[in-house]
Amino acid sequence: MQLLIENIKLAISAIKSNKMRSFLTMLGIIIGISSVIAISSIGASAQGAISKEFEGYSSGYMYIGINWQTVDEVTEDMMLTPDDIEALRHRFPDDILYAAPSVGIDSVTKVGRVEGTLSINGVAADYTRFSKSIHIIHGRMINQNDVDGARNNIVIPVDAAKKFFGKEDVVGEILPAEIRGNSVDLTIVGVYEIPPSIFSRMDTSTSYTCYAADSTVMQGGYDSVRYIEIFATEDKDIDKLATSFVSYLEKYKGVAKDTYSYESLEQEVGMINTVLGYLSVAIGAIAAISLLVGGIGIMNIMLVSVTERTREIGIRKSLGARTKDILTQFLIEAIILSVIGGVLGTTLGIGIAALGALVVGVDVVIRPSAVLLAVGFSAAVGLAFGYFPARKAARLDPIEALRYE
Protein backbone atom coordinates (compact mmCIF):
# COMPACT_ATOMS: atom_id res chain seq x y z
CA MET A 1 0.00 0.00 0.00
CA GLN A 2 2.83 2.34 1.01
CA LEU A 3 4.62 1.46 -2.18
CA LEU A 4 1.45 1.89 -4.24
CA ILE A 5 0.96 5.47 -3.04
CA GLU A 6 4.66 6.07 -3.66
CA ASN A 7 4.34 4.64 -7.17
CA ILE A 8 1.30 6.79 -7.94
CA LYS A 9 3.14 9.93 -6.78
CA LEU A 10 6.13 8.89 -8.83
CA ALA A 11 4.01 8.29 -11.93
CA ILE A 12 2.31 11.67 -11.60
CA SER A 13 5.64 13.48 -11.26
CA ALA A 14 7.03 11.57 -14.25
CA ILE A 15 3.97 12.55 -16.31
CA LYS A 16 4.24 16.16 -15.10
CA SER A 17 7.90 16.44 -16.01
CA ASN A 18 7.03 15.55 -19.62
CA LYS A 19 3.74 17.40 -20.01
CA MET A 20 3.70 17.80 -23.77
CA ARG A 21 4.83 14.26 -24.44
CA SER A 22 2.33 12.85 -21.96
CA PHE A 23 -0.48 14.84 -23.54
CA LEU A 24 0.36 13.70 -27.05
CA THR A 25 0.54 10.14 -25.79
CA MET A 26 -2.87 10.44 -24.21
CA LEU A 27 -4.37 11.95 -27.35
CA GLY A 28 -5.20 8.59 -28.88
CA ILE A 29 -7.04 7.53 -25.75
CA ILE A 30 -8.73 10.93 -25.47
CA ILE A 31 -10.04 10.77 -29.04
CA GLY A 32 -11.17 7.16 -28.66
CA ILE A 33 -12.94 7.62 -25.35
CA SER A 34 -14.49 10.99 -26.21
CA SER A 35 -15.95 9.64 -29.45
CA VAL A 36 -17.43 6.65 -27.63
CA ILE A 37 -18.94 8.83 -24.93
CA ALA A 38 -20.22 11.44 -27.38
CA ILE A 39 -21.78 8.97 -29.79
CA SER A 40 -23.25 6.75 -27.10
CA SER A 41 -24.75 9.79 -25.37
CA ILE A 42 -26.12 11.14 -28.62
CA GLY A 43 -27.55 7.70 -29.36
CA ALA A 44 -29.10 7.49 -25.91
CA SER A 45 -30.46 11.02 -26.24
CA ALA A 46 -31.96 10.22 -29.63
CA GLN A 47 -33.49 7.07 -28.27
CA GLY A 48 -34.91 9.00 -25.34
CA ALA A 49 -36.33 11.65 -27.66
CA ILE A 50 -37.87 9.06 -29.97
CA SER A 51 -39.57 7.15 -27.22
CA LYS A 52 -40.83 10.46 -25.85
CA GLU A 53 -42.17 11.18 -29.33
CA PHE A 54 -44.20 7.99 -29.30
CA GLU A 55 -45.47 8.64 -25.81
CA GLY A 56 -48.04 10.86 -27.53
CA TYR A 57 -49.60 7.74 -28.96
CA SER A 58 -51.01 4.93 -26.95
CA SER A 59 -48.98 1.76 -27.38
CA GLY A 60 -52.06 0.10 -28.83
CA TYR A 61 -51.68 2.12 -32.04
CA MET A 62 -51.58 0.13 -35.26
CA TYR A 63 -52.18 0.20 -38.99
CA ILE A 64 -53.81 -2.67 -40.83
CA GLY A 65 -53.83 -2.75 -44.60
CA ILE A 66 -52.68 -4.26 -47.85
CA ASN A 67 -49.57 -6.41 -47.45
CA TRP A 68 -47.37 -5.14 -50.28
CA GLN A 69 -44.95 -8.01 -49.85
CA THR A 70 -47.51 -10.52 -51.10
CA VAL A 71 -50.03 -8.49 -53.06
CA ASP A 72 -48.99 -7.39 -56.55
CA GLU A 73 -52.24 -5.92 -57.70
CA VAL A 74 -54.92 -4.53 -55.46
CA THR A 75 -58.36 -5.76 -56.49
CA GLU A 76 -61.69 -4.29 -55.47
CA ASP A 77 -62.48 -7.12 -53.04
CA MET A 78 -59.35 -6.34 -51.03
CA MET A 79 -60.33 -2.74 -50.36
CA LEU A 80 -61.54 -2.05 -46.83
CA THR A 81 -64.88 -0.32 -46.34
CA PRO A 82 -66.60 1.27 -43.33
CA ASP A 83 -68.71 -1.88 -43.17
CA ASP A 84 -65.62 -4.03 -42.74
CA ILE A 85 -64.43 -1.77 -39.94
CA GLU A 86 -67.83 -2.07 -38.32
CA ALA A 87 -67.65 -5.86 -38.55
CA LEU A 88 -64.16 -5.85 -37.00
CA ARG A 89 -65.33 -3.65 -34.14
CA HIS A 90 -68.30 -5.93 -33.66
CA ARG A 91 -66.06 -9.00 -33.50
CA PHE A 92 -63.59 -7.45 -31.01
CA PRO A 93 -65.75 -5.06 -29.01
CA ASP A 94 -63.50 -5.05 -25.93
CA ASP A 95 -60.18 -4.82 -27.71
CA ILE A 96 -60.79 -2.07 -30.26
CA LEU A 97 -61.09 1.38 -28.78
CA TYR A 98 -60.93 3.26 -32.07
CA ALA A 99 -61.01 2.16 -35.67
CA ALA A 100 -61.32 4.33 -38.76
CA PRO A 101 -60.28 4.33 -42.39
CA SER A 102 -56.86 5.88 -42.82
CA VAL A 103 -57.42 8.40 -45.54
CA GLY A 104 -55.85 11.66 -46.39
CA ILE A 105 -55.77 14.20 -49.16
CA ASP A 106 -53.72 17.27 -49.96
CA SER A 107 -55.51 20.42 -50.96
CA VAL A 108 -54.39 23.92 -51.84
CA THR A 109 -56.12 26.71 -50.00
CA LYS A 110 -56.05 30.46 -50.36
CA VAL A 111 -57.19 33.06 -47.86
CA GLY A 112 -56.93 36.52 -49.28
CA ARG A 113 -53.48 36.53 -50.84
CA VAL A 114 -52.03 33.88 -48.57
CA GLU A 115 -51.72 30.46 -50.17
CA GLY A 116 -50.82 27.14 -48.58
CA THR A 117 -51.26 23.39 -48.71
CA LEU A 118 -53.49 21.51 -46.29
CA SER A 119 -52.72 17.87 -45.66
CA ILE A 120 -56.12 16.68 -44.48
CA ASN A 121 -56.33 13.44 -42.51
CA GLY A 122 -59.66 11.74 -42.12
CA VAL A 123 -60.41 10.69 -38.55
CA ALA A 124 -63.31 9.34 -36.57
CA ALA A 125 -64.58 10.93 -33.38
CA ASP A 126 -62.52 10.68 -30.20
CA TYR A 127 -59.21 10.71 -32.08
CA THR A 128 -57.54 12.93 -29.48
CA ARG A 129 -58.41 10.50 -26.73
CA PHE A 130 -55.80 8.14 -28.18
CA SER A 131 -53.45 10.39 -30.07
CA LYS A 132 -52.37 12.34 -27.06
CA SER A 133 -49.88 14.62 -28.78
CA ILE A 134 -52.65 16.76 -30.28
CA HIS A 135 -53.66 19.56 -27.91
CA ILE A 136 -56.77 21.51 -28.86
CA ILE A 137 -56.23 25.11 -27.77
CA HIS A 138 -59.31 26.70 -29.37
CA GLY A 139 -62.64 25.14 -30.31
CA ARG A 140 -62.94 21.37 -30.44
CA MET A 141 -61.79 18.22 -32.19
CA ILE A 142 -63.82 16.42 -34.90
CA ASN A 143 -66.82 14.80 -33.19
CA GLN A 144 -69.46 12.17 -33.91
CA ASN A 145 -71.84 14.68 -35.50
CA ASP A 146 -69.13 15.72 -37.99
CA VAL A 147 -68.56 12.07 -38.86
CA ASP A 148 -72.23 11.14 -39.13
CA GLY A 149 -73.11 14.19 -41.21
CA ALA A 150 -69.89 14.28 -43.25
CA ARG A 151 -69.77 17.94 -42.32
CA ASN A 152 -67.25 20.24 -43.94
CA ASN A 153 -65.51 21.02 -40.66
CA ILE A 154 -61.76 21.08 -40.13
CA VAL A 155 -59.25 21.29 -37.28
CA ILE A 156 -56.03 23.11 -38.18
CA PRO A 157 -52.64 23.60 -36.48
CA VAL A 158 -51.97 26.88 -34.75
CA ASP A 159 -49.21 27.90 -37.16
CA ALA A 160 -51.67 27.57 -40.06
CA ALA A 161 -54.09 29.81 -38.16
CA LYS A 162 -51.35 32.39 -37.71
CA LYS A 163 -50.32 32.18 -41.35
CA PHE A 164 -53.75 32.46 -42.92
CA PHE A 165 -55.51 34.73 -40.44
CA GLY A 166 -52.72 36.33 -38.42
CA LYS A 167 -54.22 35.14 -35.10
CA GLU A 168 -54.58 31.97 -33.07
CA ASP A 169 -58.29 31.78 -32.39
CA VAL A 170 -59.81 31.30 -35.85
CA VAL A 171 -62.80 29.10 -34.91
CA GLY A 172 -65.63 29.86 -37.33
CA GLU A 173 -63.38 31.08 -40.14
CA ILE A 174 -63.66 29.48 -43.57
CA LEU A 175 -60.89 27.75 -45.56
CA PRO A 176 -61.65 27.03 -49.22
CA ALA A 177 -60.37 23.65 -50.35
CA GLU A 178 -60.76 21.07 -53.03
CA ILE A 179 -61.75 17.52 -52.10
CA ARG A 180 -61.71 14.94 -54.90
CA GLY A 181 -62.41 17.53 -57.55
CA ASN A 182 -65.13 19.35 -55.62
CA SER A 183 -64.61 22.82 -54.25
CA VAL A 184 -65.73 22.98 -50.66
CA ASP A 185 -65.61 25.57 -47.97
CA LEU A 186 -64.26 24.06 -44.77
CA THR A 187 -65.30 25.67 -41.50
CA ILE A 188 -62.62 25.73 -38.84
CA VAL A 189 -63.98 24.18 -35.65
CA GLY A 190 -60.75 23.75 -33.76
CA VAL A 191 -57.11 24.84 -33.52
CA TYR A 192 -54.49 22.46 -32.15
CA GLU A 193 -50.92 22.58 -31.10
CA ILE A 194 -48.25 19.85 -31.05
CA PRO A 195 -45.48 20.11 -28.48
CA PRO A 196 -42.19 20.79 -30.29
CA SER A 197 -40.21 17.65 -30.99
CA ILE A 198 -37.16 16.60 -32.98
CA PHE A 199 -39.46 15.47 -35.80
CA SER A 200 -41.41 18.71 -36.06
CA ARG A 201 -38.10 20.57 -35.98
CA MET A 202 -36.71 18.45 -38.78
CA ASP A 203 -39.95 18.66 -40.75
CA THR A 204 -39.27 20.97 -43.66
CA SER A 205 -42.54 20.43 -45.55
CA THR A 206 -44.69 23.46 -46.01
CA SER A 207 -48.05 21.72 -45.77
CA TYR A 208 -50.19 21.84 -42.64
CA THR A 209 -51.49 18.65 -41.08
CA CYS A 210 -55.23 19.14 -40.55
CA TYR A 211 -57.99 16.84 -39.37
CA ALA A 212 -61.47 16.38 -40.81
CA ALA A 213 -64.11 13.67 -40.39
CA ASP A 214 -63.20 10.62 -42.48
CA SER A 215 -66.64 10.73 -44.02
CA THR A 216 -65.88 14.27 -45.18
CA VAL A 217 -62.59 13.28 -46.77
CA MET A 218 -64.15 10.22 -48.42
CA GLN A 219 -67.14 12.06 -49.88
CA GLY A 220 -67.91 11.79 -53.54
CA GLY A 221 -68.38 8.02 -53.84
CA TYR A 222 -65.07 6.92 -52.41
CA ASP A 223 -65.98 4.52 -49.69
CA SER A 224 -63.09 2.09 -49.52
CA VAL A 225 -59.50 2.43 -48.35
CA ARG A 226 -56.30 0.42 -48.30
CA TYR A 227 -55.48 1.06 -44.65
CA ILE A 228 -57.33 1.38 -41.42
CA GLU A 229 -56.03 3.02 -38.28
CA ILE A 230 -56.73 1.29 -34.98
CA PHE A 231 -56.16 2.03 -31.33
CA ALA A 232 -56.45 -1.22 -29.43
CA THR A 233 -56.45 -1.81 -25.73
CA GLU A 234 -52.97 -1.54 -24.23
CA ASP A 235 -53.52 -4.44 -21.85
CA LYS A 236 -52.98 -7.20 -24.37
CA ASP A 237 -50.06 -8.44 -26.45
CA ILE A 238 -50.33 -6.06 -29.38
CA ASP A 239 -48.74 -8.41 -31.91
CA LYS A 240 -51.15 -11.23 -31.09
CA LEU A 241 -54.10 -8.87 -31.22
CA ALA A 242 -53.03 -7.40 -34.56
CA THR A 243 -52.54 -10.88 -36.01
CA SER A 244 -56.03 -11.91 -34.99
CA PHE A 245 -57.48 -8.69 -36.49
CA VAL A 246 -55.69 -9.40 -39.75
CA SER A 247 -56.84 -13.01 -40.01
CA TYR A 248 -60.41 -12.05 -39.10
CA LEU A 249 -60.45 -9.45 -41.85
CA GLU A 250 -59.05 -11.92 -44.36
CA LYS A 251 -61.75 -14.46 -43.49
CA TYR A 252 -64.50 -11.84 -43.40
CA LYS A 253 -63.47 -10.47 -46.80
CA GLY A 254 -62.91 -13.94 -48.24
CA VAL A 255 -59.47 -13.05 -49.56
CA ALA A 256 -56.26 -15.09 -49.56
CA LYS A 257 -54.12 -15.42 -46.48
CA ASP A 258 -51.46 -12.70 -46.09
CA THR A 259 -53.48 -10.20 -48.09
CA TYR A 260 -53.27 -7.84 -45.15
CA SER A 261 -50.54 -7.05 -42.72
CA TYR A 262 -50.13 -4.73 -39.77
CA GLU A 263 -47.66 -2.19 -38.50
CA SER A 264 -47.63 -1.39 -34.84
CA LEU A 265 -45.95 1.34 -32.86
CA GLU A 266 -43.94 -1.30 -31.06
CA GLN A 267 -42.57 -2.51 -34.37
CA GLU A 268 -41.57 0.99 -35.36
CA VAL A 269 -39.84 1.65 -32.06
CA GLY A 270 -38.17 -1.74 -32.34
CA MET A 271 -36.91 -0.91 -35.82
CA ILE A 272 -35.50 2.43 -34.73
CA ASN A 273 -33.81 0.75 -31.79
CA THR A 274 -32.34 -1.86 -34.12
CA VAL A 275 -30.88 0.87 -36.32
CA LEU A 276 -29.46 2.65 -33.27
CA GLY A 277 -28.07 -0.68 -32.11
CA TYR A 278 -26.21 -1.18 -35.39
CA LEU A 279 -24.91 2.36 -35.06
CA SER A 280 -23.58 1.58 -31.60
CA VAL A 281 -21.78 -1.51 -32.87
CA ALA A 282 -20.18 0.50 -35.69
CA ILE A 283 -19.10 3.21 -33.25
CA GLY A 284 -17.80 0.56 -30.90
CA ALA A 285 -15.61 -0.83 -33.65
CA ILE A 286 -14.22 2.62 -34.47
CA ALA A 287 -13.61 3.25 -30.78
CA ALA A 288 -11.83 -0.07 -30.41
CA ILE A 289 -9.52 0.83 -33.27
CA SER A 290 -8.72 4.26 -31.87
CA LEU A 291 -8.12 2.78 -28.43
CA LEU A 292 -5.81 0.22 -29.98
CA VAL A 293 -3.89 3.03 -31.65
CA GLY A 294 -3.89 4.94 -28.35
CA GLY A 295 -2.61 1.86 -26.57
CA ILE A 296 0.23 1.46 -29.05
CA GLY A 297 1.10 5.12 -28.45
CA ILE A 298 1.29 4.45 -24.75
CA MET A 299 3.43 1.38 -25.27
CA ASN A 300 5.76 3.36 -27.51
CA ILE A 301 6.23 6.20 -25.05
CA MET A 302 6.66 3.81 -22.14
CA LEU A 303 9.44 2.04 -24.04
CA VAL A 304 11.12 5.41 -24.60
CA SER A 305 10.66 6.23 -20.94
CA VAL A 306 12.19 2.92 -19.83
CA THR A 307 15.22 3.49 -22.05
CA GLU A 308 15.63 7.06 -20.81
CA ARG A 309 15.42 5.97 -17.22
CA THR A 310 17.60 2.88 -17.48
CA ARG A 311 20.10 4.36 -15.05
CA GLU A 312 17.37 5.30 -12.61
CA ILE A 313 16.13 1.72 -12.73
CA GLY A 314 19.66 0.53 -11.96
CA ILE A 315 19.89 2.91 -9.01
CA ARG A 316 16.54 1.73 -7.66
CA LYS A 317 17.58 -1.89 -7.99
CA SER A 318 20.85 -1.25 -6.18
CA LEU A 319 18.87 0.36 -3.37
CA GLY A 320 16.76 -2.77 -2.95
CA ALA A 321 13.88 -2.46 -5.43
CA ARG A 322 12.64 -5.89 -6.40
CA THR A 323 11.71 -6.90 -9.95
CA LYS A 324 8.06 -6.63 -8.92
CA ASP A 325 8.56 -3.09 -7.57
CA ILE A 326 9.97 -1.83 -10.88
CA LEU A 327 7.24 -3.64 -12.82
CA THR A 328 4.56 -2.05 -10.66
CA GLN A 329 6.12 1.40 -10.97
CA PHE A 330 6.03 1.43 -14.77
CA LEU A 331 2.70 -0.35 -14.98
CA ILE A 332 1.11 2.23 -12.72
CA GLU A 333 2.64 5.01 -14.80
CA ALA A 334 1.08 3.53 -17.95
CA ILE A 335 -2.28 3.04 -16.26
CA ILE A 336 -2.35 6.55 -14.84
CA LEU A 337 -1.37 7.96 -18.22
CA SER A 338 -4.27 6.20 -19.93
CA VAL A 339 -6.76 6.81 -17.11
CA ILE A 340 -6.02 10.55 -17.26
CA GLY A 341 -6.58 10.22 -21.01
CA GLY A 342 -9.81 8.37 -20.29
CA VAL A 343 -11.05 11.02 -17.87
CA LEU A 344 -10.15 13.87 -20.27
CA GLY A 345 -11.78 11.94 -23.11
CA THR A 346 -14.93 11.39 -21.06
CA THR A 347 -15.14 15.08 -20.21
CA LEU A 348 -14.61 16.05 -23.84
CA GLY A 349 -17.15 13.46 -24.97
CA ILE A 350 -19.79 14.74 -22.56
CA GLY A 351 -19.07 18.26 -23.79
CA ILE A 352 -19.53 17.21 -27.42
CA ALA A 353 -22.71 15.30 -26.58
CA ALA A 354 -24.13 18.25 -24.65
CA LEU A 355 -23.33 20.56 -27.57
CA GLY A 356 -24.89 18.15 -30.05
CA ALA A 357 -27.99 17.74 -27.91
CA LEU A 358 -28.25 21.52 -27.61
CA VAL A 359 -28.12 21.93 -31.39
CA VAL A 360 -30.74 19.24 -32.06
CA GLY A 361 -32.80 20.37 -29.11
CA VAL A 362 -33.09 17.20 -27.07
CA ASP A 363 -32.12 16.47 -23.49
CA VAL A 364 -28.60 15.10 -23.19
CA VAL A 365 -28.50 11.64 -21.67
CA ILE A 366 -25.19 10.51 -20.13
CA ARG A 367 -25.11 6.87 -19.16
CA PRO A 368 -23.02 6.42 -16.00
CA SER A 369 -22.33 2.88 -17.14
CA ALA A 370 -20.77 4.22 -20.36
CA VAL A 371 -18.53 6.58 -18.39
CA LEU A 372 -17.41 3.84 -16.00
CA LEU A 373 -16.84 1.49 -18.89
CA ALA A 374 -14.77 4.10 -20.75
CA VAL A 375 -12.52 4.85 -17.79
CA GLY A 376 -12.25 1.17 -16.90
CA PHE A 377 -11.43 0.31 -20.47
CA SER A 378 -8.73 2.96 -20.70
CA ALA A 379 -7.17 1.58 -17.51
CA ALA A 380 -7.24 -1.85 -19.12
CA VAL A 381 -5.54 -0.42 -22.21
CA GLY A 382 -2.83 1.05 -19.98
CA LEU A 383 -2.39 -2.27 -18.23
CA ALA A 384 -2.25 -4.28 -21.44
CA PHE A 385 0.05 -1.98 -23.39
CA GLY A 386 2.13 -0.93 -20.38
CA TYR A 387 2.95 -4.48 -19.40
CA PHE A 388 5.58 -5.16 -22.05
CA PRO A 389 7.63 -1.98 -21.40
CA ALA A 390 7.28 -2.44 -17.63
CA ARG A 391 8.53 -6.01 -17.87
CA LYS A 392 11.44 -4.82 -19.95
CA ALA A 393 12.31 -2.31 -17.24
CA ALA A 394 11.93 -4.84 -14.44
CA ARG A 395 14.20 -7.35 -16.12
CA LEU A 396 17.10 -4.96 -16.65
CA ASP A 397 20.37 -6.17 -15.21
CA PRO A 398 21.30 -3.74 -12.41
CA ILE A 399 24.99 -3.56 -13.36
CA GLU A 400 24.23 -2.90 -17.02
CA ALA A 401 21.60 -0.36 -16.03
CA LEU A 402 23.97 1.48 -13.69
CA ARG A 403 26.57 1.71 -16.43
CA TYR A 404 24.05 3.08 -18.97
CA GLU A 405 24.81 6.60 -20.12
Place this chain on the structure above:
Amino acid sequence: MRELIQIQNLDKIYVNGKIEVHALKSIDLSISEGEFVAIMGTSGSGKSTLMNILGCLDRPSGGRYLLDGIDTREQSDDELSYIRNQKIGFIFQSFNLVPRTSALHNVELPMVYGRVSAEERRRRALSLLESVGLGERYMHMPNELSGGQKQRVAIARALANNPPIILADEPTGNLDSKSSIEIMEIFTKLNRENGNTIIVVTHEPDIAEFTDRIISFKDGRIIEDRPAERGKVSGKEGLPCNC
Protein backbone atom coordinates in the same frame (compact mmCIF):
# COMPACT_ATOMS: atom_id res chain seq x y z
CA MET B 1 35.32 -9.76 15.75
CA ARG B 2 32.58 -11.43 13.75
CA GLU B 3 33.41 -12.12 10.12
CA LEU B 4 30.94 -10.15 8.03
CA ILE B 5 32.30 -11.09 4.63
CA GLN B 6 33.82 -14.47 3.84
CA ILE B 7 35.00 -15.25 0.34
CA GLN B 8 36.43 -18.63 -0.54
CA ASN B 9 37.96 -19.62 -3.85
CA LEU B 10 35.80 -17.10 -5.72
CA ASP B 11 35.84 -17.05 -9.52
CA LYS B 12 34.17 -14.73 -11.96
CA ILE B 13 34.24 -15.44 -15.67
CA TYR B 14 32.53 -13.22 -18.22
CA VAL B 15 31.60 -14.90 -21.45
CA ASN B 16 31.39 -12.52 -24.34
CA GLY B 17 30.68 -14.52 -27.47
CA LYS B 18 33.64 -16.89 -27.75
CA ILE B 19 35.95 -14.82 -25.58
CA GLU B 20 36.10 -15.72 -21.90
CA VAL B 21 37.35 -13.08 -19.50
CA HIS B 22 38.57 -14.40 -16.20
CA ALA B 23 37.89 -11.31 -14.06
CA LEU B 24 38.48 -12.89 -10.66
CA LYS B 25 40.70 -15.89 -10.07
CA SER B 26 40.32 -17.94 -6.87
CA ILE B 27 39.94 -15.09 -4.45
CA ASP B 28 40.06 -15.78 -0.71
CA LEU B 29 39.19 -12.86 1.50
CA SER B 30 37.51 -12.19 4.78
CA ILE B 31 36.48 -8.86 6.28
CA SER B 32 35.35 -8.54 9.89
CA GLU B 33 32.67 -6.35 11.36
CA GLY B 34 33.87 -2.80 11.92
CA GLU B 35 36.78 -2.89 9.50
CA PHE B 36 37.68 0.06 7.25
CA VAL B 37 39.17 -1.41 4.08
CA ALA B 38 40.47 -0.04 0.81
CA ILE B 39 40.54 -2.16 -2.32
CA MET B 40 43.14 -0.86 -4.74
CA GLY B 41 44.10 -1.70 -8.26
CA THR B 42 44.32 -0.37 -11.79
CA SER B 43 41.34 -0.55 -14.10
CA GLY B 44 40.78 -4.09 -15.29
CA SER B 45 42.35 -5.52 -12.14
CA GLY B 46 39.04 -7.02 -11.08
CA LYS B 47 38.30 -4.66 -8.20
CA SER B 48 35.00 -3.43 -9.67
CA THR B 49 33.92 -6.98 -10.39
CA LEU B 50 34.58 -7.86 -6.76
CA MET B 51 32.63 -4.79 -5.70
CA ASN B 52 29.60 -5.87 -7.74
CA ILE B 53 29.72 -9.34 -6.23
CA LEU B 54 30.19 -7.98 -2.71
CA GLY B 55 27.19 -5.74 -3.32
CA CYS B 56 25.04 -8.66 -4.50
CA LEU B 57 24.51 -6.95 -7.85
CA ASP B 58 26.29 -9.83 -9.56
CA ARG B 59 26.77 -13.50 -8.78
CA PRO B 60 30.08 -15.38 -8.68
CA SER B 61 30.82 -18.03 -11.33
CA GLY B 62 32.41 -20.29 -8.74
CA GLY B 63 33.42 -20.39 -5.10
CA ARG B 64 31.54 -19.13 -2.09
CA TYR B 65 30.53 -15.74 -0.78
CA LEU B 66 29.02 -15.60 2.69
CA LEU B 67 27.59 -12.24 3.70
CA ASP B 68 26.73 -12.08 7.38
CA GLY B 69 26.48 -15.87 7.30
CA ILE B 70 24.15 -15.95 4.26
CA ASP B 71 25.31 -17.95 1.25
CA THR B 72 24.52 -15.54 -1.55
CA ARG B 73 24.60 -18.23 -4.23
CA GLU B 74 21.42 -19.76 -2.87
CA GLN B 75 19.43 -16.53 -2.83
CA SER B 76 16.75 -15.62 -5.35
CA ASP B 77 16.79 -12.24 -7.11
CA ASP B 78 14.21 -10.88 -4.70
CA GLU B 79 16.19 -12.12 -1.71
CA LEU B 80 19.30 -10.42 -3.10
CA SER B 81 17.25 -7.23 -3.45
CA TYR B 82 16.34 -7.55 0.20
CA ILE B 83 20.00 -8.02 1.18
CA ARG B 84 21.01 -4.95 -0.84
CA ASN B 85 18.25 -3.01 0.85
CA GLN B 86 18.95 -4.02 4.43
CA LYS B 87 22.64 -4.92 4.66
CA ILE B 88 24.45 -2.78 2.10
CA GLY B 89 24.74 0.93 1.48
CA PHE B 90 26.12 1.83 -1.96
CA ILE B 91 28.11 4.91 -2.81
CA PHE B 92 29.09 5.42 -6.45
CA GLN B 93 31.70 7.48 -8.25
CA SER B 94 29.00 9.23 -10.27
CA PHE B 95 26.75 9.71 -7.21
CA ASN B 96 23.77 8.01 -8.90
CA LEU B 97 21.12 10.16 -7.29
CA VAL B 98 17.70 9.81 -8.93
CA PRO B 99 17.31 12.88 -11.14
CA ARG B 100 14.43 15.37 -10.67
CA THR B 101 14.00 14.00 -7.17
CA SER B 102 14.77 16.01 -4.05
CA ALA B 103 17.68 15.16 -1.74
CA LEU B 104 15.13 14.23 0.90
CA HIS B 105 13.32 11.84 -1.38
CA ASN B 106 16.56 10.30 -2.59
CA VAL B 107 17.47 9.51 0.99
CA GLU B 108 14.00 8.12 1.62
CA LEU B 109 14.17 5.72 -1.34
CA PRO B 110 15.84 2.71 0.34
CA MET B 111 13.33 3.07 3.17
CA VAL B 112 10.46 3.07 0.63
CA TYR B 113 11.65 -0.32 -0.59
CA GLY B 114 12.26 -1.33 3.03
CA ARG B 115 8.57 -0.64 3.79
CA VAL B 116 9.26 2.05 6.38
CA SER B 117 6.27 4.27 7.20
CA ALA B 118 6.13 7.71 5.58
CA GLU B 119 6.57 9.73 8.80
CA GLU B 120 9.47 7.60 9.98
CA ARG B 121 11.10 7.87 6.54
CA ARG B 122 10.93 11.62 6.56
CA ARG B 123 12.12 11.94 10.13
CA ARG B 124 15.10 9.67 9.54
CA ALA B 125 16.01 11.16 6.14
CA LEU B 126 16.02 14.67 7.62
CA SER B 127 18.23 13.66 10.51
CA LEU B 128 20.65 11.86 8.14
CA LEU B 129 20.86 14.91 5.88
CA GLU B 130 21.44 17.01 8.98
CA SER B 131 24.30 14.73 10.03
CA VAL B 132 26.06 15.13 6.65
CA GLY B 133 25.64 18.90 6.85
CA LEU B 134 22.79 19.27 4.32
CA GLY B 135 19.95 19.93 6.76
CA GLU B 136 19.11 23.18 4.95
CA ARG B 137 19.17 21.78 1.45
CA TYR B 138 16.86 18.80 1.79
CA MET B 139 14.47 20.08 -0.89
CA HIS B 140 17.21 20.68 -3.45
CA MET B 141 17.27 18.67 -6.65
CA PRO B 142 20.51 16.80 -7.50
CA ASN B 143 21.34 19.26 -10.29
CA GLU B 144 21.23 22.11 -7.75
CA LEU B 145 23.97 20.53 -5.62
CA SER B 146 27.76 20.50 -5.97
CA GLY B 147 29.67 17.23 -6.39
CA GLY B 148 30.64 17.09 -2.74
CA GLN B 149 27.07 17.81 -1.68
CA LYS B 150 25.73 15.13 -4.01
CA GLN B 151 28.11 12.59 -2.55
CA ARG B 152 27.02 13.56 0.95
CA VAL B 153 23.37 12.99 -0.07
CA ALA B 154 24.47 9.61 -1.42
CA ILE B 155 26.12 8.79 1.92
CA ALA B 156 22.96 9.77 3.78
CA ARG B 157 21.02 7.53 1.39
CA ALA B 158 23.44 4.64 1.92
CA LEU B 159 22.84 4.91 5.67
CA ALA B 160 19.05 5.07 5.39
CA ASN B 161 18.29 1.51 6.49
CA ASN B 162 21.30 1.50 8.84
CA PRO B 163 23.12 -1.25 6.96
CA PRO B 164 26.19 -2.92 8.52
CA ILE B 165 28.24 -2.54 5.31
CA ILE B 166 29.02 0.54 3.24
CA LEU B 167 30.40 -0.17 -0.24
CA ALA B 168 31.96 2.86 -1.89
CA ASP B 169 33.08 2.52 -5.51
CA GLU B 170 35.62 5.31 -6.25
CA PRO B 171 33.63 7.71 -4.02
CA THR B 172 36.09 10.56 -4.59
CA GLY B 173 36.70 9.92 -8.28
CA ASN B 174 34.60 12.91 -9.40
CA LEU B 175 35.47 15.26 -6.54
CA ASP B 176 38.08 17.95 -5.93
CA SER B 177 40.67 17.30 -3.21
CA LYS B 178 38.89 19.34 -0.54
CA SER B 179 35.60 17.49 -1.03
CA SER B 180 37.49 14.21 -1.23
CA ILE B 181 38.95 14.76 2.21
CA GLU B 182 35.54 15.74 3.58
CA ILE B 183 33.98 12.55 2.25
CA MET B 184 36.76 10.36 3.59
CA GLU B 185 36.47 12.07 6.97
CA ILE B 186 32.76 11.26 7.05
CA PHE B 187 33.65 7.63 6.34
CA THR B 188 36.22 7.61 9.10
CA LYS B 189 33.72 9.05 11.55
CA LEU B 190 31.09 6.50 10.54
CA ASN B 191 33.56 3.70 11.01
CA ARG B 192 34.88 4.95 14.35
CA GLU B 193 31.63 6.18 15.93
CA ASN B 194 28.90 4.16 14.20
CA GLY B 195 30.80 0.92 13.78
CA ASN B 196 29.95 0.56 10.07
CA THR B 197 32.09 -1.78 8.04
CA ILE B 198 33.36 0.33 5.15
CA ILE B 199 34.89 -0.93 1.93
CA VAL B 200 36.28 1.70 -0.43
CA VAL B 201 37.38 0.85 -3.94
CA THR B 202 39.91 3.35 -5.21
CA HIS B 203 42.97 3.68 -7.39
CA GLU B 204 44.33 6.65 -5.45
CA PRO B 205 46.92 5.69 -2.78
CA ASP B 206 46.22 8.85 -0.79
CA ILE B 207 42.56 7.94 -0.46
CA ALA B 208 43.44 4.37 0.48
CA GLU B 209 45.67 5.69 3.26
CA PHE B 210 42.59 6.93 5.12
CA THR B 211 41.63 3.32 5.80
CA ASP B 212 43.04 0.71 8.15
CA ARG B 213 43.68 -2.07 5.64
CA ILE B 214 44.67 -1.96 2.00
CA ILE B 215 44.01 -4.88 -0.36
CA SER B 216 45.64 -4.59 -3.78
CA PHE B 217 44.41 -6.32 -6.92
CA LYS B 218 46.13 -7.14 -10.17
CA ASP B 219 44.84 -9.31 -13.02
CA GLY B 220 42.04 -10.74 -10.96
CA ARG B 221 44.17 -11.75 -8.00
CA ILE B 222 45.01 -10.25 -4.61
CA ILE B 223 48.68 -9.30 -4.73
CA GLU B 224 48.92 -7.50 -1.40
CA ASP B 225 46.90 -7.27 1.83
CA ARG B 226 48.50 -4.96 4.40
CA PRO B 227 47.54 -2.59 7.19
CA ALA B 228 47.59 1.11 6.28
CA GLU B 229 50.19 3.41 7.82
CA ARG B 230 48.69 3.97 11.21
CA GLY B 231 50.34 7.34 11.59
CA LYS B 232 48.29 8.86 8.83
CA VAL B 233 45.06 7.41 10.15
CA SER B 234 45.51 8.61 13.70
CA GLY B 235 46.74 12.04 12.68
CA LYS B 236 43.91 12.80 10.30
CA GLU B 237 42.89 16.09 11.88
CA GLY B 238 46.04 17.85 10.74
CA LEU B 239 46.43 15.95 7.53
CA PRO B 240 48.25 17.91 4.84
CA CYS B 241 46.57 17.39 1.54
CA ASN B 242 48.90 15.93 -1.02
CA CYS B 243 46.33 14.14 -3.10
